[in-house]
Amino acid sequence: YIKDGKRCIGFLAQEVRQRYPELVTDTGGADHWLALNYGNLVAVLEAQIIDHEERIKRLEARI
Numbered sequence: 626y627i628k629d630g631k632r633c634i635g636f637l638a639q640e641v642r643q644r645y646p647e648l649v650t651d652t653g654g655a656d657h658w659l660a661l662n663y664g665n666l667v668a669v670l671e672a673q674i675i676d677h678e679e680r681i682k683r684l685e686a687r688i
Contacts, residue, residue: 636661645669 626633638659642649648665652658 635663636666641666 626635626637638649638661641661642659645666648662648669650660650662652660
């Protein structure tokens with residue numbers, strides 16, 4: 626995404642908010658910038674990685 630004229634790497638808060646609204650806050654103001662809490666996002670991503678690893682192990686056991 627582009628912020629302040631610079632290319633940035635990260636997640637789009639609008640997309641994250643659809644699934645995890647508690648991770649996104651509206652900064653207010655005329656532009657209504659959205660801010661993403663990356664610290665808490667790490668916990669969500671880690672939990673998803675663990676779930677996927679467990680699913681992979683179950684599927685491999687079936688093969």
